[in-house]
Each structure stands twice: as structure tokens, then as C-alpha cells.
Amino acid sequence: MSFKTITRLVSLLYLGCLTQLGTADDIAYLGVADGYWEVWRTDTAGEEFEQLTRFGADVSRISWYPDGRHLLVNLHDGRLYRLDSHSRALTQIAAPLPNILDAVISPNGDSLAFSLSTSSSIDDNDIYRYTLASKKLDKLTAMPRLQHEPSWSPDGAAVYFLSGSGGQVHDIWKVDVAARATEQLTVGDLYHFDLAVRPDGAIAYSGNRSGDYELWLRRPDGRSERLTQNPALDARPNWSPRGDQLVFHSTRGGTLNLWLYDLAGKTARALTRSAGGARQPVWAPTDGNTGAASSAEQVDGEKADGAAALGLGR
Numbered sequence: 001m002s003f004k005t006i007t008r009l010v011s012l013l014y015l016g017c018l019t020q021l022g023t024a025d026d027i028a029y030l031g032v033a034d035g036y037w038e039v040w041r042t043d044t045a046g047e048e049f050e051q052l053t054r055f056g057a058d059v060s061r062i063s064w065y066p067d068g069r070h071l072l073v074n075l076h077d078g079r080l081y082r083l084d085s086h087s088r089a090l091t092q093i094a095a096p097l098p099n100i101l102d103a104v105i106s107p108n109g110d111s112l113a114f115s116l117s118t119s120s121s122i123d124d125n126d127i128y129r130y131t132l133a134s135k136k137l138d139k140l141t142a143m144p145r146l147q148h149e150p151s152w153s154p155d156g157a158a159v160y161f162l163s164g165s166g167g168q169v170h171d172i173w174k175v176d177v178a179a180r181a182t183e184q185l186t187v188g189d190l191y192h193f194d195l196a197v198r199p200d201g202a203i204a205y206s207g208n209r210s211g212d213y214e215l216w217l218r219r220p221d222g223r224s225e226r227l228t229q230n231p232a233l234d235a236r237p238n239w240s241p242r243g244d245q246l247v248f249h250s251t252r253g254g255t256l257n258l259w260l261y262d263l264a265g266k267t268a269r270a271l272t273r274s275a276g277g278a279r280q281p282v283w284a285p286t287d288g289n290t291g292a293a294s295s296a297e298q299v300d301g302e303k304a305d306g307a308a309a310l311g312l313g314r
Contacts, residue, residue, distance in 0.1 A: 026284035032276030
């Protein structure tokens with residue numbers, strides 16, 4: 001355990017708030033253990049790595065609850081769990097339908113958004129919302145072909161998603177949760193993936209408009225700009241709580257690993273160096289904030305200290 005973590009624990013014990021351990025340093029991600037993609041946690045310094053689950057099965061997607069302590073875990077077989085990142089305790093959530101693969105928790109923690117096909121086609125998905133307390137299932141979209149990768153707006157009023165018509169295009173859309181009204185945000189700009197929405201409406205995503213997959217930023221006024229330029233795959237961006245950084249995964253080192261991108265300095269640095277790979281990072285919210293708190297003006301398992309047995313570390 002690092003000196004920084006020990007200091008933080010002592011401070012929290014002194015303040016009597018150990019249950020609020022989640023901080024802006026906490027990043028959850030998927031890492032390989034015994035041949036499966038399990039849930040791990042690290043910090044922004046890349047000094048500590050902790051394996052949080054031992055399912056012996058692949059996890060497909062994770063997202064933070066607003067308390068910054070619990071995670072929604074969606075396994076590849078459709079199972080859903082609520083994971084306590086401190087105690088590693090798991091509580092299974094009864095899924096409203098089988099074979100859910102991309103469930104994400106809402107900013108207030110009361111609902112799930114996911115995509116699913118109820119037909120025999122794998123390219124006939126729509127976006128759904130499931131309210132946990134009432135067990136109410138709402139179909140948010142009724143569109144042809146593939147709607148997938150839902151991502152909540154930070155206020156929970158809308159769900160952003162990708163829509164593909166079968167050609168070489170997956171555009172960004174959003175649906176108003178209350179009104180069910182849909183809006184198309186991009187038109188025919190090749191592939192967009194991995195949406196992450198900031199409170200000011202800026203969207204970070206991975207796109208191949210430049211010939212390979214880079215990180216892009218779509219500003220609230222609709223202007224888009226490329227953030228990275230590297231021959232490797234840059235994907236799965238996720239905002240820091242302040243909205244001034246992105247954590248993402250990249251093949252820059254040959255294997256998928258986590259990197260941090262600073263928007264002000266336009267620089268990227270490696271966070272993990274795992275031989276088995278690390279992917280799909282999600283940055284923990286702070287003070288109940290599940291997205292970045294900044295405005296547009298700001299940006300125009302087991303413990304393993306240091307190098308772990310899996311090769312994680314700097």
C-alpha cells in the first residue's frame with residue numbers, strides 16, 4: 001500500500017467518514033485474471049492495482065453508481081451485479097430481460113439503460129430503461145437496425161446512443177427519457193463509438209474520420225475536433241470528475257492498456273502496462289457527481305503494489 005493511500009485512510013478515519021472512500025483518484029477498469037476480463041481498480045498515479053472480482057467469467061461493461069463506491073457490473077452472459085469496491089461484496093440484480101450486454105447505471109442510481117434485440121437478429125437492437133425500485137421497463141427507441149452503447153447525460157434527462165443502418169456509418173443520437181423524442185447529432189461521419197458526455201454537453205468519443213480510431217471531442221455547438229493522433233487504436237474515453245482529463249484505452253504499447261489525456265496540455269501518458277491488457281476504464285465520481293463538474297471554459301481482487309504479478313504498474 002502506498003504512502004498516499006495510507007495518508008488518505010488515516011485522514012478519513014479521523015474525519016469519521018471511511019464509508020466515503022471513493023475519490024477522484026479511483027479508476028475502475030477491466031483487466032485479465034486467469035484468462036477472464038475481471039473488474040480492477042487503480043489510481044491516477046498508476047501506483048496501486050486491486051482486483052475487485054473473481055467471477056471466472058468475462059465482464060462486458062461497468063459503470064459507477066453516484067456514490068463513487070459501488071459499480072454496476074454487467075457480465076457477458078447477461079448477469080448484473082452491484083459491486084462494493086471497498087468490501088468487494090456482490091449483490092445480484094434481477095435482469096428484466098436475458099442477454100443484456102451494455103447496461104449502465106443512471107446518474108442518480110435508480111435506473112439502468114441498455115440495448116437489446118428482442119428479435120432473432122443481432123442487428124435489431126433498441127434502447128431500454130429499467131427502473132430498479134418499481135421494476136418498470138420502458139422502451140426508449142423504436143428505430144430500424146442497430147441502436148447500442150447507451151450513455152446517460154449527467155443530469156439523467158437523456159440517453160445518448162449510437163445508431164447504425166448497416167453501412168459504414170454509426171452516428172450519435174440522443175433520446176429524451178421523459179418525452180421519448182430522439183435527435184440525431186451526427187450525420188454520415190463514418191464510425192463513432194464509446195460516448196462519454198460532460199455536463200456542458202461536450203461529448204468525447206472514438207471515431208475513424210481521420211483513417212484510424214482517435215479520440216474526438218464534439219462541443220455543445222456541434223463543432224468536432226480530434227484530440228489524439230496516433231497510429232494505434234485510441235478508444236473508450238471517460239471523463240475525469242473535473243472534466244479536464246480523459247482516461248482511455250489504447251494499443252500504443254502493442255496491447256490494450258489505460259492512458260490519461262490532459263485536455264489543456266494535449267498530452268497523453270500511460271497509466272497501466274499490463275501484459276494481459278487493460279480496457280474500458282471508468283473514472284469514479286466525487287460528491288455524488290457522475291460526470292465532469294467543469295464548464296466549457298475549463299477545457300477549450302488482490303492488492304499489488306508497484307509492478308504486480310500480472311505486469312500492472314509503471
